[in-house]
Amino acid sequence: MKTFKGRVIVPGNIKAEALVTKSGFNTLASFQKSLMFGDKEAKCSDQNNPELFGKPMQGKVLCLPQTIGSTTGGMVLYAATKMERQAACFLFSQKIDSLAAAGTILSAVWTNTPVPTIDCLGLEFLDYVKSGMLVTVEEDGTVTVDQ
Amino acid sequence: MILNQEQQELLDGKKGAAMAKVVKTLKMYGDCFDAEKMVPVTGDHGHLVTSFGLSVLKPVYEIMDELIAEGVLAKQSFSVDPRPTEKNVPANFLQNVFFKVMYSKQNMYEQQLSKLGLMDESAFTCTCYETEVGNQPRFGDVLSWAESSAVVYANSVLGARCNRNSGIIELFGSIAGFVPYFGLLTDEGRKADWIIEVDTTSKPEAQVLGSAIGMKVLEDVPYIKGLDKWLGTELNDAVCDYLKDMGAATASNGAVGLYHVENLTPEAKAQREELVKEGAAVYRIDDAKLARIQANYPVIWKDPAAEPKMCFIGCPHLSSLQLKEWTNSICDMLKQHGQKKVAIPTVFTASPKVAEKFRKTSEYQSLANAGIVLSSICPLMYMNNPLCGKMPVITNSNKLRTYTTARYYRDEEILEKLTKGGV
Secondary structure (H helix, E strand, C coil): CEEEECEEEECCCEEEEEEECCCCEEHHHHHHHHHHHCCCCCECCCCCCCCCCCCECCCCEEEECCEECCCCHHHHHHHHHHCCCCCCEEEECCCCCHHHHHHHHHHHHHCCCCCCEEECCCHHHHHHCCCCCEEEECCCCEEEEEC | CCCCHHHHHHHCCCCCHHHHHHHHHHHHHHHHCCCCCEEECCCCCEEECCCCCCCCCHHHHHHHHHHHHCCCCCCCCEEECCECCCCCCCCCHHHHHHHHHHCCCHHHHHHHHHHHCECCCCCECCCCCCCCCCCCCCCCCECCECCHHHHHHHHHCCCCECCCCCCCHHHHHHHHCEEECCHHHCCHHHCEEEEEEEECCCCCCHHHHHHHHHHHHCCCCEEEECCHHHHCCCCCHHHHHHHHHHHHHHHHHCCCCCCEECCCCHHHHHHHHHHEEEEEEEEEEEHHHHHHHHHCCCCCCCCCCCCCCEEEEEEEEECHHHHHHHHHHHHHHHHHCCCCCCCCCEEEEECHHHHHHHCCCHHHHHHHHCCEEEECECHHHHHCCHHHHCCCEEECCHHHHHHCCCEECCHHHHHHHHHHCCC
């Protein structure tokens, strides 16, 4: 078990399974198919991301460095939240990027289901956490990863 | 962040709940990046990235409805990315059925855009900064735009100031009339983290050079040296076209919002190496590196040896000069090969106003005679139709390659294929 501390973007308490990508998370490419074809598990449709491709994202603690890709990204994250396809939580190892920030903030302000979001967790966090590990997130930005 | 009295009153609900949520969103967005204040949007027009009435984007339409119902409209008119479909672009019966289902909210969404502040019916393009379109910012203008290729062009080539905003956020800035002051809006945020040394034996292909830079620097700011050797030191139309295509690749293959080209782009000319941060990393790009990068692009066609069924040129949209040059090049090559029409169904895309102007030229007849369709759609949205995505499509756009199954070829390779045929 290891504990990390980050900066709170959207506060919340969550305990769920981790889904990890060490490369940039392409929001549009990842959510495109699930939003278009009603896949409630929100399986990742980004063919360029072998760590996530085909894996369900809904309800997972998504651990990532930053998001990349189209400037529709924030809108897509918001739409995914409103359509209940969203990850349980976003944990960024780096400082959050402008597109992801927009998405998590739009979800917090314009929906009733804000998605807890923490950034600046550090490279060590992303090195340590593996898909399938149990992650506990607290309101003050404390993240505990159980092996 | 410290809000002024007017901004605080908006946040407190003086102009209604929807406006309060708009300002709350912008404030939280700025807080993420330690913005200390809001600054006025000084550009004449906004630019929105969301142009498509995808049937599943109900949550977005709900926000629009809420804003319209409370009279919370944009203070400045805006252009928007290209429409997803047009009748003249080749598609079979099933593909057309799918388009109708996918984009079933297009008319409704365009009505929403009109109510919110759309410039006009023809303001659908990713190259809103072309002079024909009428949304070209001035040097130093603060913008509230999205669309990565437009943002990087406005920042780098025109010297305007805009962050890489997301869809919806950009509309909120146009509504509020102010945006949080951080990142590429600040002098410090516009300084380069990287020096890129271009050391090639000929002018590098814009789309591959941009890809190489984007993949290396991601969202950082690069200061590009050695490119003036190939482009010169004046921003003429041809150079602006090159920078448009290179910038789109930096933004889609990475997340670049601003680049400087030594002796060429306005801030690099004025400030020279003062724009480079102390300790900036150096990345050298030569012919071998560019060849390696292109060779490593994944080919995700079901049959990599398939004959191409369509070709898209113009992502981002072509300029007037590019339309003319591509038409002349294709016609010359067809003549050389003893052909009259292109071997692969081909679509050129340009903004409605650029296309309208081109249709009045003699070159347009040559284009039509060669069997090429001139359209103003977004090729990316065409390829998002799963039935189109399954087709072997080729393109000279690195952005289209990145987001779809389209296969990238350099300009001269595309010319060969169109005029001779075969992969």
